[in-house]
Amino acid sequence: MDNSFSAPHYDDTEPLIVHVPALEHHSTPQHRHHFETEEQQREAGSFGMWLFLLTEIMFFGGMFFAYLLYRNWYYPAFAAASNQLSVPLGAINTAILITSGFAMALGVYYAEIRDRKKLVFALVLTTVFGLAFLGVKYFEYKEKYELHHIPGDKFSVAMFVNPHAYELTKDEPPLAPDMAEKTQVFFFLYFAMTGMHALHMIIGLGLLVWLIARARRGDFSTGYVAPIENFGLYWHFVDIVWIFLFPLLYLINRHPLK
Amino acid sequence: MSEHHIGAHDPLNVTNPEHADHHIVSPGQYVLVYVTLLILTGVTVGAAYIPLGVFNPVVALLIACIKGAVVILFFMHAIYQSRLIKLTIGSGFFLFLVLIMMTMLDYMSRAWGAW
Incomplete structure (x- = not known):
């Protein structure tokens, strides 16, 4: 065996080229060095986003559970209070939010096919429908404020104790004063749940403005889709929360039983 | 060996179950x-x-x-994601079910008003 060691011979006329396989993956600027492939990076991002959404499921889940218990305890109050919400406005808002989600889904598609203009357009549409949703919500909240149906010391049970005196509630059976007080529990949950939902939308709209600015710059039309895709996951999650809120809050007792 | 790349012809992730094919x-x-x-x-x-x-x-x-x-x-896009992501989503709803079940067990088995 030849154990002799000879120093590597460098030819001064040729430049030294070092091949590091890991570095050769760096074909795109968004690819971070600690991910083997861009696909792995993308999946790690999705995984993280989904983990965040799981905490959101638990967060909203707590409120949904509170709703479940109190609805069983104070069902007459929940039914009477729920009937004070506007089904047309709720249904229109559901359609608006689904449309916003549809625009967002198209946004992900246009980012994938690297169409900068259509991506920006889809994101703007998402924002517009999101704002429309909050606009409708504003008028709903305003009506509740005027009727003194916001929980607190200004809350009025008059409409539930003596419904026949009110145009809107002539067919409602009157509630006993102690049960009528429990309509506050319904409205508390209504404002807590739709309020937290609206807060998520406001945060989402803020992120959308930032994403639109970056999309206009062309950040997401060169194959870098992850921010659009992960924001899409968040936006669709907010949609799903509303999909459950709408029937649970607005449609409790629209079918008076004899 | 050449079959071990993450390719478009492996929708079920047989060769590499960790990664899902990128789907538009x-x-x-x-x-x-x-x-x-x-x-x-x-x-x-x-x-x-x-x-x-x-x-x-x-x-x-x-x-x-x-x-x-x-x-x-x-x-x-959950249907096109890898098993890892599908399992993550499933576990989230499972945990939510545990939350509901455990609290309901307490709620339904308690002697309300008997203390």
């Missing part, structure tokens, strides 16, 4: 999902006005679950 959902499919969601919204409202007794909330929740599943599977 077509706008046509999004339109289909969108129309389905709008129709189901109409069905929810319609069903609420039909007196079904205790089944009214059941029907409402069933439709909401279908809508939620459609959004998760197609708008959120």
